Amino acid sequence: MDTSQYLNVFMDECQEHLQILNQSLLDLEKDPENIDILHAIFRSAHTLKGASATMGFNKMANVTHAMEDVLGLLRKQELQIDPEIINLLFDALDLLEALAKGITEGREEDIEVAGILQRLKKYSQQSEEEVTPADSNDRRKKLQLRYTTEEKENIFKLLESGSFLYHLDIQLKKDCLLKGARAFMILRELESVGTIIRTIPTAKELEDEQFDLEFIIGLCSKEPIEKIVKLVKRVTDVQEVKSESVKAEEILIERRESKPQYVETAAAKIETPDSAEQKKDEPAKKSSSPVHTGPNIYPTVRVDIRKLDTLMNLIAELVINRSQIEQLSSEIRDQRLEETVEHLNRLTIDLRDQVLKTRMVSIDQVFSRFPRLIRDLAKGTQKEVELRLSGVDTELDRTVIDEIGDPLVHIIRNCVDHGIEKPEEREAAGKPRTGVVALDAYQTGNSVIITVADDGKGMDPEKIGASAVEKGFITKDALNDLSDQEKINLIFLPGFSTAKEVSDVSGRGVGMDAVKNKISALGGVVSISSVPGEGTKFTIQLPLTLAIIQTLMIQLGEEVYAIPTSFVDQTISVSRKDIKILRHQEVTLLRGEVIPLLRLQDYLGIQGAKNSDLDELDVVVFKSGEKRVGCVVDSLLRQQDVVIKSLGGFLGDIPGIAGATILGDGRVALILDLRDVA
Amino acid sequence: MKKEEVREETTQLVVFKLGEEEFGVNILQVREIEKLDQGLTRVPKAPHFVEGVINLRGEIIPIVDLRKRFGLTLPPLGLDSRVIIVEVGEEAVGMLVDAVVEVLRVPVSAIESAPSITKGVNSYYLAGVAKIEERLIVLLNLERALSPEEAEELSKAELG
Structure with missing residues (x-):
């Protein structure tokens, strides 16, 4: 089957489920008793298994299958959740992500999966050996069903009206082909004689064949147990039916003895609107991320x-x-x-x-990757780090969202690796043991600001400066002329890294210069502010969209140029008499600040500009960090929204030119990227 | 006999002039031929042979002066000058030429490989020469002639 046309759909779905898995695993680590999270994880793994098998990505199918086995055992409580299992599942998830990436890059074959498969299988087989003998001795363990408070109330009502409560453990034949249909038939038979209180897995999952061969049913019925077993056995492909009659008190007592936590969970459940009963009827897709679904879910369309x-x-x-x-x-x-x-x-x-x-896509898509990242980074560096996210609903153009993840990951790595101190150091400095990395996003005008702040030790301008001299990026003399802020900005130089040793976590071949380049490529700017001892804050300013931008049109010689307003600090008018020469450089005073002036024609290397003859000069001021530079143009024309068009691959990247746009009269105007002048 | 001649493999060339010399490109690579009657926007810091960019029905097309490209010293462009929009890979590029002469069908057998320097143009940029009766039409290798990287490397090599 040619599946190439479905690859995009598959990859989309795959990413979605990997994200759910990631988030759910993090949640599960915090709340191991929450069975809903486990269900969500199981469902995602199962969906991935099916989809990858259909697409012929066998490695991914095998890994998800092995995960599913382990998850299945966890769900049936035959295996207890412990940190080791969580880590194993995280490792498996990493592998799945690597496989997904491998598939898009066409090198899925090279990725080794045997290690993880073995580790996963060790769990599922081990527990089979452990549980099976125990099971024959103590059947109740296997037939144990958890009921919510509502379900219990329901049971008691039915018991009062003369019903009995039965637990049925139904095993289908190994060669059964239509598991879902068989399960459905059994449920229908049982519903004709009583009320099904609960099934494990849920009825929906049974119908979707999301189970092995065995399922458990809690049933209230007025009929004797023998009749019910007989009824079930009449359905084709039923291998075995274990049954048990349960007394009303047992549900309560049993609960308190074995799982006292459950009562709390059940009690807490009443307050949440999504009871298990409702969930069962929902389509699997919607309930697949119970942790994140908001109150308003509107139907959506997936568009290329x-x-x-x-x-x-x-x-x-x-x-x-x-x-x-x-x-x-x-x-x-x-x-x-x-x-x-x-x-x-x-x-x-x-x-x-x-x-x-x-x-527009909410930035949550990017941010949601970070709790996991922080967890791993903290474990890897033996630091205690808390991640605080805010502004997750802020929206950005899809193109920006796709590209901004990597730079952010790098900045966060930097924060944890170089910013946040070890817990002991923090305590010694009178700070809380746990460091904080705070991500925030918000919109201002046509830009979105993303900040990444840590409360670590901050950057030391002197250390950075010394390191830059040592590495030959700058001479000692030149360094002395730099302000602290400019020294800190040295970390954006290509090849610069302040890490004494290249750690496993940061310094994976990309430096802060790559971060700066990526953000520049997106039409954004990144800046750092840092206070020694108190922390470092990275501020990224990004355009809302890449397609249409607001520009300032200027005239220079014969040509009209567009300058994105997001880069412009202000425009001023300067008289010729207010221009002084300082160290062979034209400068002027702007509210007490000396700013260098640059004739735009010199920067661009073009002829025909008229501003050298003018008495009143129009100047566009750019700002980078604390530094301002004025660009002298012939005249300012107007502000205008323009559509960015590429100059095409033939001209490639020309420094200082971001693209072109077509003016109302059909002429082409170049869009200038003058951030580098400041 | 006549039938066989008709069946002979031919190719169609757009023939144009740089100065008095005739050049040709395969018609399959030519998208259209335009007069340069609209404003051209110059691009600072672009390679010297790039005259600028034009707006061709919403698409921005770079314009290459082929004479500058090949380092030919020729009188300024006259009224007959045209822009041949060609497609090289995914990119559309406009070639500024002195005049477009005709579309000519030539037998493939008439095309020979080019001598090292033909009419002042390095054979690296050429796909061959077509000899038709008394005419000698120089065929361009557009992939090479219109690749900015090649130009850069070549000028470096010439300087070094």
């Missing part, structure tokens, strides 16, 4: 991102055409035409905003 890209391009064309019509209309000066154009204007803006919105 390329379709949205095409749509965005069409809108871009429309925006350009609109400005052309606008220009014509201003020439023709017909009132009716102007009104229509105005209306068209509004519609275009609305349409554009809506399309932009459809491309």
